[in-house]
Amino acid sequence: MRGHRTRPVSGDGAEAGGPAHRRHRVVVVRRDAPGQPHPGVGGEGPAGAHIATTAVERADDRSVIVVDNQGRTDVSCWGGILSLGAARRGVRGVVADGVCRDVEEAREPAFPVFARGSVPATARGRPQQRSTGEPVTVAGLTVEQLREGRSTLDLYDFTSPGR
Ligand SMILES: O=C([O-])CC(=O)C(=O)O
Ligand SMILES: [Mg+2]
Structure with a gap:
């Protein structure tokens, strides 16, 4: 991600990964392209939840949240309230x-935020969240949320010990 201009904006970058032995899952958020308001999926459209709040609700201390805002730099896709909520849930970054x-x-909750930079413009009333939990492509990488009961070993077709 660094090679794609995403950099640590807050927190110690080394913290985002957490201890190597922990299994993290990713909660992904996909946003619509600029100028393409989406009617909403699962109640997450214009009348639905504010950006990424569903992801924060679904995340826990094994989670890293990935927000696909398609590289947009004129309006935010993450902010302080989301950082506070995520930090309180133990989200890793x-x-x-x-x-x-x-x-x-x-900074105060020491919540690691990796983004392309910062901007004052709020996401309120701007692009709407399309979905939470669906695969996203971020900086050329497809990021998929692990389903309950699956481990990262499954992604590589390895069998977990004891199965
Ligand atoms: O509206 C936004 O861009 C998000 C925001 O400020 C927050 O989460 O505090
Ligand atoms: Mg704010």
């Missing part, structure tokens, strides 16, 4: 293919 705001509000 967020990687946003876009920009964030309220960077200083992520």
Whole structure:
């Protein structure tokens, strides 16, 4: 991701991965392209939840949240309230293919935010969240959320010991 201009905006970058022995899962958020408002999937459209709040609700201390805002830099896709909510749930960090705001509000909970930079412009009333939990392509990489009961070994077709 660094090679694609995503950089640590808040927190110690080394913290985002956490201890190597822990199994992390990824909660992914996909946003619509600029100028293409989406009617919403599963109640997450214009009348639905604010950006990434569903991801925060679904995440826990094994989670890294990935936000696909298609590299958009004119409006944020992550902010201080989201950082606070995610930090309280123990989320390990967020990687946003876009920009964030309220960077200083992520510092106090020491919540790691990786983004393309920061911008003051709120996401409120701007592009709408399309879905949570569906695969996304971020900086050329497809990121898929692990389903309950699956481990990273399954992604490589390895069999977990004892199965
Ligand atoms: O509206 C936004 O861009 C998000 C925001 O400020 C926050 O989560 O605090
Ligand atoms: Mg804010």
